[in-house]
Amino acid sequence: MxxxxxxxxxxxxxxxxxxxxxxxxxxxxxxxxxxxxxxxxxxxxxxxxxxxxxxxxxxxxxxxxxxxxxxxxxxxxxxxxxxxxxxxxxxxxxxxxxxxxxxxxxxxxxxxxxxxxxxxxxxxxxxxxxxxxxxxxxxxPPDSVVAAVTQPIKIAISEWAVTLLYALGYPIASSGVTIQIAQYELLVAAACAGLNSIISLSAICLFYGYLRHRTNFAAFVMIALAVIPIAVFSNFIRVLILILITYYLGESAGQGFLHDFAGLTMFSAALLAVFVIDSIFTRLLHLRSAKAAQ
Known part of the structure; x- marks a missing residue:
């Protein structure tokens, strides 16, 4: 032997x-x-x-x-x-x-x-x-890349927020990344434009996805592709919240503690959404494998 x-x-x-x-x-x-x-x-x-x-x-x-x-x-x-x-x-x-x-x-x-x-x-x-x-x-990342990525995201988020709130009857308008609501003027800065959360979420989720799905490339790619739309949507919700806080509570409230709290809350929600999507996708893969084995 x-x-x-x-x-x-x-x-x-x-x-x-x-x-x-x-x-x-x-x-x-x-x-x-x-x-x-x-x-x-x-x-x-x-x-x-x-x-x-x-x-x-x-x-x-x-x-x-x-x-x-x-x-x-x-x-x-x-x-x-x-x-x-x-x-x-x-x-x-x-x-x-x-x-x-x-x-x-x-x-x-x-x-x-x-x-x-x-x-x-x-x-x-x-x-x-x-x-x-x-x-x-x-x-x-290079400043040119930052500008190229954030500018269209900032403009899109501003337009979506203004369109929705205007349809709901709020006195709001926008010009580029500047939003005017009642007597307040807001600038959708890079921090609210998705870049920070995209990079941070990408790093965390790629790390999580690689450790969890190292041998399952399809699941790993699915997590990576889900990060960007989730980050952009969460920042859209964040901008909506900050606009409403400024409208009802004033500019100081919108730029103070509630600004940072809204960012932390939306980042946590986006991260949770990625984990939920991964859980659903993994369960579907298991069901598909079980049916194929029968």
Whole structure:
């Protein structure tokens, strides 16, 4: 009787050379100043408040995937690695000189991934693809992307809210993202336009979906696709609530504690909606599997 010999666990750092250690030290020198600035200027804002949570959970998930990855770990193509590092480090230096933190952070992160490719190869990088994508959500998006995403969402939410309330008899009108109701004028800012909740919800739900449905790609995609419409609809409800609070209780009430409370409430409701959709979808899959087995 032949017994299969267990494959020994290969340590990630077993075969590191002096050159590899120098590369890791260089990666730390590259990443620490940039991440310090990201924490200081982005994570302290409402738009980037989810960053520390994404970073902590992403590093945990990355380490978990690294330990369990069956992919072979061997150095990647040196020419591709040097070329990629050259391009990304050039972009990094230019962005750091000009003070464009968003481009600097993305170039830094790309350089770290290329460095990992040079150390451990493409097969290993592909095996840990999700933590790498997930960690990118901790970085600030470029301002041009923010403007391109938020502007149509802000305009659409403003128009929907005004149309509904006008049909209900409220004295309301809008011009772009500015809403006039009675004697009050409101501006639908980026915080009420869906971007913050889209990014935060996407991060949380992708993390949840990957852990829960790692082997079920259809369920994972369903959760990812449900995030954006739920976030936009929840922000539409939030804007409606804030307009009505301002109309009945005054501008100070609409911009004070009730503003933050409405945001927290709608975010919680949106997150709950994602979990409910996932539960229904999972139950339907189980019923379908049970019928197919009969």
């Amino acid at each position: 032949l017994l299969a010999r267990a494959r020994p666990q290969v340590s990630l750092f077993r075969s590191l050379t002096l050159a590899d250690i120098v590369l890791l030290v260089g990666a730390a020198i590259l990443a620490v100043p940039t991440m310090f600035q990201v924490g200081e200027f982005n994570w302290t804002t409402e738009q980037g408040g989810h960053g520390p949570i994404v970073l902590a959970t992403g590093l945990w998930l990355l380490w978990r995937e690294i330990k369990t990855s069956p992919a072979e770990r061997k150095p990647g193509n040196l020419v591709i690695g040097i070329l990629g590092l050259g391009i990304l480090l050039s972009i990094y230096c230019l962005a750091r000189i000009t003070g464009i933190l968003e481009i600097e952070a993305l170039a830094m992160y790309g350089a770290l991934i290329v460095g990992a490719y040079m150390l451990f190869g493409g097969a290993f990088i592909r095996s840990i693809w999700f933590p790498l994508i997930y960690l990118a959500l901790a970085l600030p």
